Amino acid sequence: MDFVKSYVERSGMELHVTEASFESFLKNMEVFGPPAEGYRWCCKTNKLSAIAAMESEIFPDGSLQFIGQRRYESTMRMHAGRVTSNPWVPKQVSGAPIQEWNALHVWLYILMRKEPFNPKYAEGMPRIGCMLCPFMPISEIEMNKHSSENFDRWYQAIEDYGRSRGMPEEWMKYHLWRFRELPNWLYAEIGPLCGKSYEELTKRTLPPARQPLKVKFQEGFSPCVLGYSVEAGLSRPVDVNRLHGFSKILGQETTLEKDSHISIGDLTVYAEGAIISKGGDLKDVKRAIRTVFELLIKSEECSGCRQCAARCPTGALTIVEGKVEIDPHKCISCRKCMCICPSLKYSTE
Template identity: 35%
Template sequence: MPQVSHGNTDLHWCNGCDVPLIRGGACPSCGSEPLRIKHTPPGDIRPGFPHDIDEVEHLADRQWGPGAGRALGIHGSPVLLNPCPAPDRLDEVIAGGHVICSVSFSQKELSTMLLLRRDGGARLNGSGFTPEKGYVVCDPTAVPFIMDGMNLLSPGITDCSDGILPGDEVLVIDDDGRVIASGLSRKHSRDMVGTRGMGVKIRWSALPEENSTGNPQEQPEREWKETWDHVVDVNRPHLHSLVKRAVSFIRDAVKRYGPKAAVSYSGGKDSLATLLLTRDAGFELPVMFVDTGIEFPETVEHVRAIAGEMELDLIVGRPRNDFFELVKVFGPPGRDYRWCCKSCKLGPTVSLIREHFPDGVLTFIGQRRYESNTRERKGAVWKNPWVPQQTGASPVQDWTALDVWLYIFLKGARYNPLYERGFQRIGCWLCPSCDLAERELLNLTKVDQEPWSRILEEERKMRDLPEEWIEKGFHRFKKLPPHMVRLAGEMGMERELLDTGRISKGRKGSFMFVDGYGSCADGLSQEGVLNPGMERKRFISLLNIIGPVTNIEGTEGVEVRPEGWSMKRAAVESYSDGTIVIRGSSEDEIKNVRRKLESVIKRTEGCIGCGICVGRCSSDALHIDESGKVMISEEKCIHCGMCLGPCPAESFVRDPYTV
């Protein structure tokens, strides 16, 4: 879901050339002063592809009758789409320098609709179109009231089309069939006329004679590619300036952080632009691609095609474990439970870099500040905290999506075909961060959805959840955000859907602690017990994360004393029968020791061999053994704790019981 705190783009429209201008000032082509486009921020605007244009026309025809789509006048001229902050898809459609409508997806109804805007109404009127459905006729006496911002009451409605339902988007027309407003229906068609109460909640209103700014300009109709070639030509000075700065950035980065450098290529537009820019800078760098196993088949094909065309040195990383096997252990991932990113993407990235760039690598990555708050804060150059050997750099950090696309069009480069099928982002096809609206688009791809559908259905039945848990996208969250809580309430299913916490598949009683603390000679202590079936050799090995491990004289137990430990007794004592004692000079210290110990226990039980922690180790003390799980070499370990980073097992293994 787009955020709004990343600033606003300065986008204009030249009426003389009928093209968007990425920066203000006189049009470089015709010299006329452009119109500033009023859109919802942040304005990470992208081109409308033929699929998008066809969709808008189809929705208009479906809602208002045949010919409505063509009456909007969006064929043969540039169309822009602006993703807006919303629970799911909400794209403003920009044509002729104005927002003419929005494409909105309803999670409740699982349907997409057009929300007409004032300038879209002007286009319908200017074309002479009269709605055949989805309309109400406003009594002339009620027109002044809705022009003053009031809603349309049923006594002010003289007629309406059949089939209107509460919640439908409807057009308000006058006696001459001209659109004067649009809004949300509050009633069925049968109750719209001759009753009391609100009929339509008005979104906007304008008299036809006052609303002519949205009429299409008289321009020659072009094919889609010809249209965008024209946009590129007009914006060429801006693009050359962008490329010049990016090339300088790349050369400076290689000089400062090189000489080993590579490009991270995901198959998406931003990484494609980054790859092209490195070549413009005079470098032919190796390209890294992580095939998570849940990439779109089209993306994998595209990456290999690009590698072949450009004769790239393509380095492919893959996860050690198949996603569909891991999901049986961890459960479905969520936006707030993204274990899959660690095991299927971050882990393979760590392994790939350690194998091919053991001395470190400067990686050019196509990330942009408009994508998220996190990426905005990161800056153009950063050190990856989980991959110490990697320095990341983005030459497109300050580019908008439109900048990226125009540069790709300028270069005439082959891009991922999924963009032409309506996809906004290219990544793992079942990513929980995807909009629910994109689910229907999967049918246009080569993806085999059956295994994922089967897993979700098995999870739903195991947890006795309603079918809406899958249908409405509740499975994408561990803890429901406010908009999903509201949706559950609107559906009358709060009780069934609000308690969707994931069932841990860790063994009950794997470890537990006694509630409260006891006093010892120089501080506090807390006792616990581990499951005797835990793999003790691995557990003792991983205890080195906390500090040096030594044997307790006269027993089969071990103890751990972190660096600088001042107490007489060790911080952790672990015995072969499973009993365990932790100590600290204060409650805060004992909590800190316990937190690290719990992490060690969870990793012992839940390690899947993803290798993330291995990449974090600066002393090369961690390795994956023959069983596919992590072990620590005591001789090499410096007990720095750097490996206590993100670990899938932290999310999977059950927290301790307190008794």
């Protein structure tokens, strides 16, 4: 951070800073679990959504950003173009001027131009990113240990998570939390060291205290006066009173039976965790359940990333204590907030 500030000062640019709530991040981990390779929900909640929210205020017409991405950094970046866009930051276009360079090109350029560089590289860090990126090898995690108060809290949160799920001590010792599925190459190294089977190293022996919200369609459908009736089960009870406010987004006729159920058009959500949807066309009936499930994610599982709030044209959505809140009186049912949402993406994966 110091280096970024000094660089900006030296080059006479203006620095805009945005933040994601660290408290929300820790709470999100209880729902999503630790970020892992191929499962970096943190990028969406902590980085991209915070940038999208800031940019919608400062650059409402869009922005062009230049990034140091290079094709030799990863297989994914190998296939990325020099000009890209990211759905999580909708009005931004990214240009990668050094896409074809390798690391040697970069260092030769820096040394030739006598450009200052982040001192962390001189300390041996091969890449500088988030303090506990799951892409970090163990050596980098060890180097970062106790580098900030947040690191210690984050580290403690992972430990607590592992303990609450009954993970073995190796899960923490070898930072196995970095993987959703332990890769075979890593097991081949660690297995002989600790003498444990693959299953013993990866099995969660304790259930989560609070189930993440998931929806499951019941098999089959029942004919009814409207045509079809489909039932779906939710993985836990839900707050229908809170859902009532969010139902304004759909712009359909809604009735609430407090603490019991809410009817939105021809669909009813029951507080104990069931949905029944009726209609003339089976596809429409199922689509209605999926749409209401999106609303339920908003009202029940929000990670406070601000993606949807940043897209609301009337200011009906605000983030209060890390969760999105709606003012139904301001909502015009335009549905622009039914957008990309990390809580939805990672609850369905």
